[in-house]
Amino acid sequence: MRSVDVDRYAHTARGWATGAARVYGPLAAQLVAAAPHPLTGRRVLDAGAGTGLASAALRDAGARPVAIDRSPAMLAWDAAARSPSAAGALEALPLRDRGVDDAVAAFVLNHVDDPTAALAELARVTRPGGALLATAPGATSAHRTVRDRIDAVAADAGFTPPDWYAHLTTVQAPLLGDVAAMRAAARDAGLADVVVTEHVADVGVERAEDLVDYRLGQAHVAAWLAGLAEPERAALRRAAIAAVAPVMEPYRPPVITLVACVA
Numbered sequence: 001m002r003s004v005d006v007d008r009y010a011h012t013a014r015g016w017a018t019g020a021a022r023v024y025g026p027l028a029a030q031l032v033a034a035a036p037h038p039l040t041g042r043r044v045l046d047a048g049a050g051t052g053l054a055s056a057a058l059r060d061a062g063a064r065p066v067a068i069d070r071s072p073a074m075l076a077w078d079a080a081a082r083s084p085s086a087a088g089a090l091e092a093l094p095l096r097d098r099g100v101d102d103a104v105a106a107f108v109l110n111h112v113d114d115p116t117a118a119l120a121e122l123a124r125v126t127r128p129g130g131a132l133l134a135t136a137p138g139a140t141s142a143h144r145t146v147r148d149r150i151d152a153v154a155a156d157a158g159f160t161p162p163d164w165y166a167h168l169t170t171v172q173a174p175l176l177g178d179v180a181a182m183r184a185a186a187r188d189a190g191l192a193d194v195v196v197t198e199h200v201a202d203v204g205v206e207r208a209e210d211l212v213d214y215r216l217g218q219a220h221v222a223a224w225l226a227g228l229a230e231p232e233r234a235a236l237r238r239a240a241i242a243a244v245a246p247v248m249e250p251y252r253p254p255v256i257t258l259v260a261c262v263a
Contacts, residue, residue: 008164009050009071012222017051017077019217022210026203027255028054028106031135032061034259035102036193039063042101047090047122048108051077058104059083066100068093090118095125102126105134109185110173119189126262132191138198138254139177146251149243150215154224157236165220182256191260198256205251208244212237214251 009016016024032039032054040062046055049067051074058065067085069075075085088094090105090112103122109115115136122132151159176182183196205211216225216237225233 007071007073008162009219009222010073011226012071012217012219013051013074013077015217015222015225016074016219019213019215021051021053021217022205022214023203023251023253024050024107025053025056027135027201027253029057029060030201030255031104031106031133031257032057032063034133034257035061035131036259036261037131039102043099045093045095045100045103045122045125046083047093047103047105048111049083049085050074052082054104054106055083063102066095068095091121093121093125097124098127099125100127100130102131103133105132107135107137109134110136110176111168113172113175115176116185116188119185119191123189123191123262128262130262132186132258132260132262134182134258136176136182136256136258137173138256139174140254146211146244146247146249147215149247150212150240153236153240153243154216154221157232157239159221159224161220162223168220176256179256182258186258186260190263192263193259193261195259196256198254200252201255202250202252206248208241208248211244211248211251212240216240 042063044058044063044065046065046067049055049069055065055067065083067083068088070089072087086094103126109118112118179196179198183194186194
C-alpha cells in the first residue's frame with residue numbers, strides 16, 4: 001500500500017468522538033450556525049466528516065448531510081446512526097458536479113497542500129448560490145504552552161510524533177493561518193460573497209481533564225496510545241492532568257471562519 005493510502009486515523013475514532021469532540025463539537029455547531037441561509041431540507045456535504053460532529057450539527061439545523069472523509073475507520077464510528085457517507089479525498093470528492101446544495105469543511109482545509117484547489121473542488125460539487133462554510137485554526141494561540149505540557153508528558157512516556165504530523169503543522173496548517181490567507185484562497189477558488197473572520201471561540205472547555213482528553217484524542221497520538229496497556233494510558237492521562245492543572249485557564253482557540261457562496 002502506498003503511504004498516501006495509509007489511514008492515518010485508523011486508531012482515532014474513539015478518542016476523537018469522546019475526547020477531541022469536546023472542542024471540535026462546539027466549533028462545528030458554531031460553523032453551521034454561520035450559514036447565510038436556512039439549511040432546513042437541504043442536502044449539505046460534510047467534507048472531512050470524521051466521526052460526524054458537523055453532520056450532527058447539520059441534522060440539528062434541519063439539513064440532510066452527506067459525509068465524506070479520507071478515513072474509512074472514522075466513517076465507521078457509530079455507523080448505524082450516521083448520515084450517508086463515502087470514503088474519499090477532499091482534493092477529489094466522489095460526487096457529481098452540483099450534487100449538493102451547500103458544503104461544510106470543518107477543520108479539514110488545513111490538512112491539504114493546496115487549499116485553493118480543495119475549495120474549488122468543494123465549489124464544483126455545490127450548486128450555484130449554495131453556501132460554502134469552512135474553518136481552520138488560527139496561527140496564534142495563547143494556549144500553546146498548556147498544550148506543550150501535555151505533549152511533554154507524552155514525550156517523556158516515549159511518544160514521537162509521526163512524520164505526517166510535522167508536515168501538517170509546519171507546511172499545511174500555516175497556509176490558512178490568518179484571515180488574509182483564507183480570503184485569498186477563497187477568491188482564487190472563484191467563490192463569491194467571501195467573508196472571512198477570526199475570533200477566539202468559547203468551546204466550554206474549562207477543566208484540565210477536558211483539555212487533556214481533547215489533546216490525547218487527536219490523530220497524531222492515536223496509534224501510539226493504542227499500543228499502550230490500559231494502566232499505562234490511565235497513568236499518562238493522570239500525569240498530563242497534573243501537569244496542566246496548575247496553569248489551566250478556559251480553552252479559547254483562535255478560529256478562522258469562511259462564509260462564501262458558490263457562483
